[in-house]
Amino acid sequence: MLVNIDNRYSSTLAIIGGSILTTVQILALVQLVSSKVLPEQGTNGWYTLFNTLSNNGAELSIFAALAFAMSVLTGASGPAVLLGGFLCLKNHLRSGKELVGIGATLGFSDLLLRVPILLSAAGPVLWVAWGGLLFTVFGNRHIHGPSSTYAGEVRRLWATMRQRLSKEEKKRIIRRRRARRRATQAQN
Numbered sequence: 001m002l003v004n005i006d007n008r009y010s011s012t013l014a015i016i017g018g019s020i021l022t023t024v025q026i027l028a029l030v031q032l033v034s035s036k037v038l039p040e041q042g043t044n045g046w047y048t049l050f051n052t053l054s055n056n057g058a059e060l061s062i063f064a065a066l067a068f069a070m071s072v073l074t075g076a077s078g079p080a081v082l083l084g085g086f087l088c089l090k091n092h093l094r095s096g097k098e099l100v101g102i103g104a105t106l107g108f109s110d111l112l113l114r115v116p117i118l119l120s121a122a123g124p125v126l127w128v129a130w131g132g133l134l135f136t137v138f139g140n141r142h143i144h145g146p147s148s149t150y151a152g153e154v155r156r157l158w159a160t161m162r163q164r165l166s167k168e169e170k171k172r173i174i175r176r177r178r179a180r181r182r183a184t185q186a187q188n
Contacts, residue, residue: 005142007088007089007091007093007143007144008089009142010088010138010139010140010141010142010143010144011085011086011088011089011096011139011143012085012089012139013085013135013136013138013139013142014081014084014085014088014100014135014136014139014140014143015081015082015085015086015089015139016132016135016139017081017085017104017132017133017134017135017136017137017138017139018078018079018080018081018082018083018084018085018100018103018132018136019078019082019132020078020128020129020131020132020135021077021078021081021082021103021107021129021132021133021136022078022079022081022082023078024078024125024126024128024129024132025075025077025078025110027125070109073106074106074107074109074110075110076103076106077102077103077104077105077106077107077110078103078107078132079103080099080100080102080103080106081099081100081103081104081107081136082103083096083099084096084097084098084099084100084101084102084103085100085139087099088100088143093143093144093145093146094145094146094153096143097140097143097145100136100139100140100143101140103136104133104136104137104140107129107132107133107136108133111126111129111130111133
């Protein structure tokens, strides 16, 4: 990594980006502002995309369900980034970094559907949303993950689960230790 930024700063960037994305999504959802500030999307962009891909209506119910699911997922991108930034700030790095990454990906796909609207109406709120996404991606790139790997964590998880669930395992470990001690004492 070329730039070594402290996790507090990169987490704060992710929080700022997440709050910007959340604010823009709330404004788009509730539509509290006029079309001069936030251009109207008209319909669900995902619905339009899947309707076009399905030859304008063939098997529309499946594609409509997919469009609804994608709009819900992309609508949760801002809060996911915000929550991930707070988790990273509180030193829960693995889950926080994952949430920031997922939120940034979903936010990017959501904003890509709004590019034609942005180009036609030049909405300043959407430019701010792209700035929030830039903060999010930059923050996510510079959040240092935990030093342990996934494999090490999974190994540790399984080992602790085995120890907690099986008293015989503990007894077996104690017997092995005693046998090693006896073998060491017999050699001396």
